[in-house]
Amino acid sequence: MNPVGGFRLGTVRAGIRYPDRRDLVVMELAPGGTAAAVFTRNRFRAAPVVVAERHLALQTPRYLLVNTGYANAGTGPRGETDAEACCRALAGAAGCAVEEVLPFSTGVIGEPLPVERIRAALPAAVAALSEDGWHAAAEGIQTTDTRIKLAGRRFDPGGGGACVVTGMAKGAGMIRPDMATMLAFVATDARVSAEVLDRILRTAVDRSFNRVTVDGDTSTNDACLLAATGAGPQVADAAAVERLQEAVDAVCVDLARAIAADGEGATRLVDVVVTGARETAEAERTAFTVAESPLVKTALAAADPNWGRILAAVGRAGIDDLDVAGVTIALDDLVIAEGGARADGYDEAAAARRLDRDEVVIRIDLGRGSAEATVWTCDLTAEYVRINAEYRT
Amino acid sequence: MNPVGGFRLGTVRAGIRYPDRRDLVVMELAPGGTAAAVFTRNRFRAAPVVVAERHLALQTPRYLLVNTGYANAGTGPRGETDAEACCRALAGAAGCAVEEVLPFSTGVIGEPLPVERIRAALPAAVAALSEDGWHAAAEGIQTTDTRIKLAGRRFDPGGGGACVVTGMAKGAGMIRPDMATMLAFVATDARVSAEVLDRILRTAVDRSFNRVTVDGDTSTNDACLLAATGAGPQVADAAAVERLQEAVDAVCVDLARAIAADGEGATRLVDVVVTGARETAEAERTAFTVAESPLVKTALAAADPNWGRILAAVGRAGIDDLDVAGVTIALDDLVIAEGGARADGYDEAAAARRLDRDEVVIRIDLGRGSAEATVWTCDLTAEYVRINAEYRT
Numbered sequence: 001m002n003p004v005g006g007f008r009l010g011t012v013r014a015g016i017r018y019p020d021r022r023d024l025v026v027m028e029l030a031p032g033g034t035a036a037a038v039f040t041r042n043r044f045r046a047a048p049v050v051v052a053e054r055h056l057a058l059q060t061p062r063y064l065l066v067n068t069g070y071a072n073a074g075t076g077p078r079g080e081t082d083a084e085a086c087c088r089a090l091a092g093a094a095g096c097a098v099e100e101v102l103p104f105s106t107g108v109i110g111e112p113l114p115v116e117r118i119r120a121a122l123p124a125a126v127a128a129l130s131e132d133g134w135h136a137a138a139e140g141i142q143t144t145d146t147r148i149k150l151a152g153r154r155f156d157p158g159g160g161g162a163c164v165v166t167g168m169a170k171g172a173g174m175i176r177p178d179m180a181t182m183l184a185f186v187a188t189d190a191r192v193s194a195e196v197l198d199r200i201l202r203t204a205v206d207r208s209f210n211r212v213t214v215d216g217d218t219s220t221n222d223a224c225l226l227a228a229t230g231a232g233p234q235v236a237d238a239a240a241v242e243r244l245q246e247a248v249d250a251v252c253v254d255l256a257r258a259i260a261a262d263g264e265g266a267t268r269l270v271d272v273v274v275t276g277a278r279e280t281a282e283a284e285r286t287a288f289t290v291a292e293s294p295l296v297k298t299a300l301a302a303a304d305p306n307w308g309r310i311l312a313a314v315g316r317a318g319i320d321d322l323d324v325a326g327v328t329i330a331l332d333d334l335v336i337a338e339g340g341a342r343a344d345g346y347d348e349a350a351a352a353r354r355l356d357r358d359e360v361v362i363r364i365d366l367g368r369g370s371a372e373a374t375v376w377t378c379d380l381t382a383e384y385v386r387i388n389a390e391y392r393t
Numbered sequence: 394m395n396p397v398g399g400f401r402l403g404t405v406r407a408g409i410r411y412p413d414r415r416d417l418v419v420m421e422l423a424p425g426g427t428a429a430a431v432f433t434r435n436r437f438r439a440a441p442v443v444v445a446e447r448h449l450a451l452q453t454p455r456y457l458l459v460n461t462g463y464a465n466a467g468t469g470p471r472g473e474t475d476a477e478a479c480c481r482a483l484a485g486a487a488g489c490a491v492e493e494v495l496p497f498s499t500g501v502i503g504e505p506l507p508v509e510r511i512r513a514a515l516p517a518a519v520a521a522l523s524e525d526g527w528h529a530a531a532e533g534i535q536t537t538d539t540r541i542k543l544a545g546r547r548f549d550p551g552g553g554g555a556c557v558v559t560g561m562a563k564g565a566g567m568i569r570p571d572m573a574t575m576l577a578f579v580a581t582d583a584r585v586s587a588e589v590l591d592r593i594l595r596t597a598v599d600r601s602f603n604r605v606t607v608d609g610d611t612s613t614n615d616a617c618l619l620a621a622t623g624a625g626p627q628v629a630d631a632a633a634v635e636r637l638q639e640a641v642d643a644v645c646v647d648l649a650r651a652i653a654a655d656g657e658g659a660t661r662l663v664d665v666v667v668t669g670a671r672e673t674a675e676a677e678r679t680a681f682t683v684a685e686s687p688l689v690k691t692a693l694a695a696a697d698p699n700w701g702r703i704l705a706a707v708g709r710a711g712i713d714d715l716d717v718a719g720v721t722i723a724l725d726d727l728v729i730a731e732g733g734a735r736a737d738g739y740d741e742a743a744a745a746r747r748l749d750r751d752e753v754v755i756r757i758d759l760g761r762g763s764a765e766a767t768v769w770t771c772d773l774t775a776e777y778v779r780i781n782a783e784y785r786t
Contacts, residue, residue: 043715044708044733074701076734109701110735220705294687294773298781308467308502312613315437322436340437341469342503380687381782382775388691389774 001134002152002164006030006229007187009133011140014121016114017069017107022140024118026090026125027064027185033229035061036198037102038205040222047072047079048103049221051087055099060194062100064225065090066141066183067118068170069107073220082113089119093126104183104223106143106170138168141183144387145172146262151254153247157240160233163190165247169224169255172262181219184209184255189232190244196235200245201226208252211284212260212376213291224252260376261358265383269359270300275372276328276365282319283373286364289317290375297380300360305351307337314364326367331355394527395545395557399423399622400580402526404533407514409507410462410500415533417511419483419518420457420578426622428454429591430495431598433615440465440472441496442614444480448492453587455493457618458483459534459576460511462500466613475506482512486519497576499536499563499614531561534576537780538565539655544647546640550633553626556583558640562617562648565655574612577602577648582625583637589628593638594619601645604677605653605769606684617645653769654751658776662752663693668765669721669758675712676766679757682710683768690773693753698744700730707757719760724748 007029014024029035037056039049055061065086072079087101094101105113138148152166167186192200205224226248228235235244261269272291277283290296293313299306307329314327329337331354336343354360400422407417422428430449432442448454458479465472480494487494498506531541545559560579585593598617619641628637654662665684670676683689686706692699700722707720722730724747729736747753 042705042708043712044704044717074704074730074734076732109705220701220708294777295781298778301778302782304782308613311437311467312435312502315435315613319436324437337467339469341467380778382778384687385691385694385773385775385778388688389695389697 001150002154002166003131003134004164004166004187004229005131005189005231006033007227008129008131009137010125010128010130011133011136012121012125012128014067014117016067016117022136023068024121024125025066025137025140026122026129027137028094028129029062029227030229030231031062033060033227034192034194034197035225035227036194036201037223037225038202040219042220044073044220046105046221047075048083048105049223051080051083052102052104052223055087055102059097059099061102062096063090063094064102064104064185066104067113068141068143070105070111070113071107071109071221072105072113074110075112078112082115085115086113086118090122093122102225106141106181106183106221109220134166134168141168141170143170144264145170149255149258149262151251151258153250155243155247157190157233157235157243158237163188163232163235163244163247165251167251167255169259171259172264182209182222182259184224184252186225186248186251187227187229188244188248189229190235191230191233192228192235192244196241197226197228200241200248203245204248204252207249208256211374212256213288257376260378263378264387265381266378267381268300268357268379270377270379271359271361272364272375272377273361273372274364274366276367276369277371277373278369280371280373283371284375286314286317286319286366287373287375289313290362290364291377294380297377300355300379301381303352303355305331305336305348305355307342310362310364311337322366328365328367330363332361332363394543395547395559396524396527397557397559397580397622398524398582398624399426400620401522401524402530403518403521403523404526404529405514405518405521407460407510409460409510415529416461417514417518418459418530418533419515419522420530421487421522422455422620423622423624424455426453426620427585427587427590428618428620429587429594430616430618431595433612435613437466437613439498439614440468441476441498442616444473444476445495445497445616448480448495452490452492454495455489456483456487457495457497457578459497460506461534461536463498463504463506464500464502464614465498465506467503468505471505475508478508479506479511483515486515495618497616499534499574499576502613527559527561534561534563536563537657538563542648542651542655544644544651546643548636548640550583550626550628550636551630556581556625556628556637556640558644560644560648562652564652565657575602575615575652577617577645579618579641579644580620580622581637581641582622583628584623584626585621585628585637589634590619590621593634593641596638597641597645600642601649604767605649606681650769653771656771657780658774659771660774661693661750661772663770663772664752664754665757665768665770666754666765667757667759669760669762670764670766671762673764673766676764677768679707679710679712679759680766680768682706683755683757684770687773690770693748693772694774696745696748698724698729698741698748700735703755703757704730704733715759721758721760723756725754725756
């Protein structure tokens with residue numbers, strides 16, 4: 001991972017829910033930097049989401065505070081008080097205003113935050129701050145993830161040397177409210193205004209995290225933050241902004257795909273690519289309907305090229321005037337259904353081979369336009385049910 | 394089951410896909426009767442759905458022909474030709490016009506109908522027609538169902554003696570495109586106009602089958618038909634129509650709940666009751682979001698009173714101005730969450746006991762109005778995944 005000048009990370013074991021586990025991460029953004037963030041759209045919002053949004057509206061953040069173990073969601077009025085107390089403790093240890101700290105929590109819903117344990121561990125986390133802290137931090141934000149999720153790009157904004165974009169995420173199940181759920185932190189050393197940064201983040205999230213689904217459930221704690229330290233070259237003209245957008249998009253897509261691949265119980269990452277739609281929204285809706293169909297997802301687990309289930313999901317995606325005879329379905333490069341029926345020369349064994357892979361591509365052409373969209377998902381296995389049925393007990 | 398005067402059923406073993414299994418059902422509606430039907434809204438429509446809808450627009454049906462084994466869906470242009478050929482064969486055996494026969498198929502998608510085997514078995518099915526044929530027919534329309542689904546009511550339309558409403562359904566998984574999927578046939582001996590019957594059926598389906606979900610997938614072959622033979626009392630004035638509506642509603646709700654209870658891999662029937670909504674659509678959308686959440690459904694499998702998952706599903710049901718603090722969640726009579734947090738005095742063991750039953754009730758009060766809706770579903774078990782991942786192989 002490329003470190004980002006002006007962005008430091010410190011990770012410690014605070015014993016928040018389990019002993020001897022990296023569970024507390026502090027991140028520091030150099031003075032003069034800018035930041036943008038997006039938060040869950042679920043109406044059931046965790047206390048740290050409410051507090052982070054409030055602080056972000058008041059000040060450019062200097063510190064981000066992430067704890068795992070407890071989500072501080074469904075904790076009633078004391079949830080915000082506890083989140084503020086943690087921010088105040090970090091502000092004291094680091095020497096900044098309380099509004100310059102944004103809190104993020106992930107873990108079990110409904111249990112109060114162990115504020116004392118977090119407070120006690122903060123000085124060590126601040127002392128550990130380092131530009132090389134990405135790997136430890138990517139581990140420190142995990143809950144049920146089976147692997148760390150890091151991604152990076154470099155780009156040249158035009159003349160002033162290279163910029164770096166580095167990001168990390170956690171999430172395994174989009175979304176699992178109990179381990180509430182997706183957090184992503186992306187930093188760049190570009191010098192860029194807060195307004196431009198905000199636009200770039202929203203665009204990137206729409207193209208990445210908002211297009212990944214493991215189970216269709218969204219979380220109370222989802223958050224994605226993009227920080228720009230300004231330690232590197234300026235990004236101001238349209239061409240440079242476009243290059244930054246591309247780099248942030250690429251990092252976010254890498255992280256989003258890593259989340260789908262690490263979906264609870266998943267054995268395969270699945271790209272659902274819909275083309276030939278009249279509008280992007282139509283392509284997106286179709287891709288999501290296929291990607292969230294339990295019948296499609298269980299067939300994928302078995303490497304069963306069940307085109308009937310895919311076609312039936314397309315048929316209920318809400319396109320009122322869809323002519324199913326115009327729809328073509330392919331697995332990677334192999335067409336398996338067209339004209340509302342199995343493709344001529346369909347070879348079940350060849351189709352099954354296209355599915356018996358770690359990464360699978362389902363291509364659906366609606367044959368009615370030129371808009372397209374891709375959604376990332378994973379298969380649905382008995383292991384998903386086991387994880388989610390047994391998690392609390 | 395109460396037989397319905399003027400409505401006869403004949404069931405035989407035609408060897409359509411498996412030997413020695415009841416797989417072909419013929420139903421006969423007395424001359425002068427009326428009928429109404431609703432079909433799948435999936436854009437991927439099976440050939441028999443297309444043909445049945447066409448015939449119904451031309452003539453009052455005299456005969457219904459149901460085969461299991463093959464759905465005659467995704468079969469291309471020959472699908473309609475085959476469905477018409479089966480109708481023609483029954484018309485010949487029974488002595489009616491081809492348009493007076495409505496075809497229904499359920500079974501595997503993508504394989505052609507074995508027309509010859511169906512044709513050969515039709516004379517025996519016609520010979521077997523009997524008003525006492527409900528039980529055998531309810532078995533004859535099954536695919537992966539683990540139990541037959543029959544329901545009945547009697548009502549007095551006012552002075553002219555009692556009317557009977559009897560119905561049967563198949564479906565285990567709402568919806569499983571491979572065993573494409575839900576069929577329901579309801580008959581009454583009431584004398585009632587086709588217009589009134591159509592309105593009664595659409596209302597009843599909205600209150601019953603359209604509110605049941607096993608996995609959110611809809612089928613290519615869904616159909617529900619209501620026949621009125623006219624052998625019994627007249628149903629004409631508003632009060633009598635209302636009584637018929639109530640009886641048909643009750644039969645359809647019984648059948649819909651039986652489908653949810655027999656959901657693939659299900660161990661419990663779950664009523665999701667949403668009250669306190671501003672509008673019925675809002676209550677319905679909330680109930681469906683909870684009923685289709687994989688996280689809620691896996692928790693139900695484990696009898697885990699996971700109110701956080703329920704609240705998070707409510708939070709993403711698309712009510713933009715929802716105040717989560719006003720939401721109350723109860724299991725049957727036991728309140729488990731209120732004010733956006735766990736209820737005071739929450740007792741996990743007592744809550745778990747409310748879930749460790751064959752029939753579970755989740756009550757969600759949104760605290761913002763007086764509209765309500767109920768949706769029926771089941772839990773999501775590893776067995777569901779096993780059935781759907783292994784079905785084709």
